Amino acid sequence: MKKIINKTENVVEDMLQGMVKAHPEYLKRISESNVLVRKKSPVKGKVALLSGGGSGHEPAHGGFVGLGMLDGAVAGEVFTSPTAEEVLKGIKAVDGGAGVLLIIKNYSGDVMNFEMAAELAQMEDISIEQVIVNDDVAVEDSTYTIGRRGIAGTIFVHKIAGAAAEKGWNLENVKRVAQKTIKNVRTMGMSLSPCIVPSSGKPSFEIEEDEMEFGLGIHGEPGIRREKIKSADEIADALLDNILKDMDLAKGDEVALLVNGLGGTPLMELYIVNKEANNLLKEKEVKVYKTMVGNYMTSLEMKGVSLSLLKLDEELKKLLDSKADTPAFKQL
């Protein structure tokens, strides 16, 4: 296993310490927990946004804690849901009196533990709501999911609901716009290589030197099919075809496009994919209002890419454009 780590059982602890040391102006850690929150937390009178899930998807989610995005992120062990107890610590740490919105990726463990924490918080009179992101069009049920998985499209939910909360919207309204974002976003990914969970030391799957896995998940779960490696243009086309089949887009509609690297993909290759993704959308007369290219929701060292499309309206555009200042996403 080729990794730059210390003891395998300490990777999350070491990483969290390294994150806080890297970004002391943004982040603090709630003591005796794996919860990262904004330096000045809670923000009084503002709806608070809390997300999280298994580690190994960095910068998601701790990297998106800051102005205009999340108030806090709860980190589980690698690819393992945080406990309800940890989520509850997160809720209490970010609650500024205006309620808390939980942004949950659709994995059975995450949903169960975040919902249990929400119930416990309600017993302590904290207003709490939740949304479940299920943007992956690849598979209906998976190893870890009933229904569609939540993957890179989650970043749009952080950004848009985060902007709404920053503007002082109430909990109901922040939840509404988060749900609209979820309704409007679709993602699909592919991979050239597996990832290796440190504690197991073994690749998540075996794959031949000339093969790629199409439609896989961010934990190395199987996708739709295994096939020979295609060109970047063919890959971009195939991913977009699957996404567009599942979306209600008309000519002239506007979208945001996220070209997301899975952790081990050179930025050069992400830009190459972006070229064709933009060209294809132009051909279809869909207007790309904003493009993001980079590692936003990763899967350890996996080599691969996902494309996400978010259908926009005036409200979503305004929220997408507003200022953000977090370790991994800044917008002036």
Added chain:
Amino acid sequence: MKKIINKTENVVEDMLQGMVKAHPEYLKRISESNVLVRKKSPVKGKVALLSGGGSGHEPAHGGFVGLGMLDGAVAGEVFTSPTAEEVLKGIKAVDGGAGVLLIIKNYSGDVMNFEMAAELAQMEDISIEQVIVNDDVAVEDSTYTIGRRGIAGTIFVHKIAGAAAEKGWNLENVKRVAQKTIKNVRTMGMSLSPCIVPSSGKPSFEIEEDEMEFGLGIHGEPGIRREKIKSADEIADALLDNILKDMDLAKGDEVALLVNGLGGTPLMELYIVNKEANNLLKEKEVKVYKTMVGNYMTSLEMKGVSLSLLKLDEELKKLLDSKADTPAFKQL
């Protein structure tokens, strides 16, 4: 070769198209060239900063074109210097009448072609100066270099000289502070895996499953030694030891720290390295004024990390802190 590309001979062209499509609000491409410049270029009356070099180091350098950093970047083929003719196109495109500063990484081809372009520009009465970055403490001469190589520390030169130029400083003064930055910055890296230049299709070196290469360059050039993989803490300590031996740092001095991923390294591992790097500097009573963690100067899909230290004074701190807005580096 597991890459998401089209034809190997088109990777730079495809990438440049993808970059401009991703960041139309920041970048434009000078026609019939591989030169990216600011959307609104030239900036009249401002000293212009031009950098560049072989491709494969993304986001360097096109990702750093924008407010407070570069005015333009010239992209050569993968790991190949751009021609003098291309550099000259870049100079002419960014020159706003106050002169142009070339920021060159120390590789023989880059130095030769940038210097030739400078001479040609001077013949056309463009004021031009240059600085050569040579931050790598690992080796004295290398496959591609006489003297020390220029690697990730170059990002600090972009940021600091870019801030000075944005403030309206003249060419002489921008060059002075760029040279001070070069004098004060040191870098060293290590790698777990080679990279593959698309046109060759072969790994830059062979390495065993339990080995790492210590002190290598960003083109997969050999380093100081091959050894068994050590822990992240030991790696951070060894890199810093080599850097500190070469620096004149006293207790109480302030530094900026860059933990740079080489392209295929998960962010989790960079944060783990950052934990120990920060701890060690604290032990030595060196104050870390600012930390940057991420992929800034990469080597295609190479798995590895470099550490850079920049010794700060009040002038450098102020310039480091000022606003920047580029595709790959934003600071509010």
